[in-house]
Amino acid sequence: MSDDGKYIWINGELVELEKATIHFLSSTLHYGVGAFEGIRCYDTECGPAVFRLKEHIKRLIDSALIMGYREFPYTVAELCEATKKTIAANGFTSCYIRPLVYHDGTCKSLNLDNGKPSVGIATWYWGNYLGEDAMEKGIRANVSSFTRHHPNVMMTKAKISGNYVNSVLARTESARLGFGEAIMLDPQGYVAECTGENIFVVRNGNIYTPPTATILEGITRDSILTIARELGYTVTEQPVSRDQLYSADEVFMCGTAAECVAVTEIDFRTIGSGRMGNITRNIQKTYMDVVQGRHPLSKGWLDYVHS
Numbered sequence: 299m300s301d302d303g304k305y306i307w308i309n310g311e312l313v314e315l316e317k318a319t320i321h322f323l324s325s326t327l328h329y330g331v332g333a334f335e336g337i338r339c340y341d342t343e344c345g346p347a348v349f350r351l352k353e354h355i356k357r358l359i360d361s362a363l364i365m366g367y368r369e370f371p372y373t374v375a376e377l378c379e380a381t382k383k384t385i386a387a388n389g390f391t392s393c394y395i396r397p398l399v400y401h402d403g404t405c406k407s408l409n410l411d412n413g414k415p416s417v418g419i420a421t422w423y424w425g426n427y428l429g430e431d432a433m434e435k436g437i438r439a440n441v442s443s444f445t446r447h448h449p450n451v452m453m454t455k456a457k458i459s460g461n462y463v464n465s466v467l468a469r470t471e472s473a474r475l476g477f478g479e480a481i482m483l484d485p486q487g488y489v490a491e492c493t494g495e496n497i498f499v500v501r502n503g504n505i506y507t508p509p510t511a512t513i514l515e516g517i518t519r520d521s522i523l524t525i526a527r528e529l530g531y532t533v534t535e536q537p538v539s540r541d542q543l544y545s546a547d548e549v550f551m552c553g554t555a556a557e558c559v560a561v562t563e564i565d566f567r568t569i570g571s572g573r574m575g576n577i578t579r580n581i582q583k584t585y586m587d588v589v590q591g592r593h594p595l596s597k598g599w600l601d602y603v604h605s
């Protein structure tokens with residue numbers, strides 16, 4: 299049985315996956331003129347619940363506006379409802395959700411004003427993106443030979459489809475070298491983020507994460523900042539250098555798809571004990587409690603599908 303949901307929501311209609319096609323000449327296909335989100339729905343005691351749905355949909359619309367659309371055809375509330383309707387129609391108790399804004403204009407023009415945004419929402423079942431083992435064992439990572447975008451070249455606060463060729467370059471190189479994920483440096487040479495995750499470093503009991511200047515402002519990153527401070531840790535947003543990674547006691551990465559995963563080795567240097575550290579474990583456990591509805595923070599951050 300396929301893990302893909304049978305129905306895709308497209309511009310207000312639920313359409314069978316096979317029939318949800320776009321025109322070959324769409325500039326989304328040719329130039330990456332699109333914006334997307336990655337969201338998770340978790341199986342909780344009170345039924346399926348979407349983690350920080352409003353924040354994800356707001357970022358989707360912001361991404362489309364940052365790309366240059368002057369108007370957007372849906373409100374945050376409308377796309378939140380559409381997301382829940384798609385999950386319910388596909389009968390998922392837990393799933394990954396992929397909303398996509400695509401351009402209905404043709405590739406014969408590079409001017410965004412030649413068309414309008416359309417929206418589709420797909421769902422599929424997805425275990426941990428970096429592998430089920432990664433949650434317990436952590437992963438090995440490399441520092442990529444590819445640099446993360448300069449924020450004035452590609453808009454790094456937006457999940458614009460074309461931005462992700464940069465991630466594809468780094469991730470493919472990393473996999474071919476035998477690593478689980480790539481860490482990317484910003485144009486100044488400081489640690490930015492991973493191809494689909496933000497990064498945190500633990501040194502002498504304190505937690506550090508790169509500031510938001512060149513990175514995607516991850517919603518998991520934001521959740522972990524809150525969780526870590528609630529757990530009593532000091533977290534500082536400050537530039538992190540490559541050698542500070544090598545000498546860290548713990549490193550972990552986080553994102554909607556990957557959740558919270560320890561990095562046990564970087565560029566063939568063992569990080570800390572070479573196993574998931576206590577601070578990472580504590581934060582990972584609390585994060586999973588929050589997303590699965592078992593924590594006081596869950597209340598404000600979960601949106602129940604059958605409310």
Ligand SMILES: Cc1ncc(COP(=O)(O)O)c(C=O)c1O
Binds near residue numbers: 336492494519
């Ligand atoms: C480049 C990049 N950084 C960080 C993240 C983590 O963001 P979030 O926690 O909102 O999923 C993602 C995932 O969307 C990403 O693509």
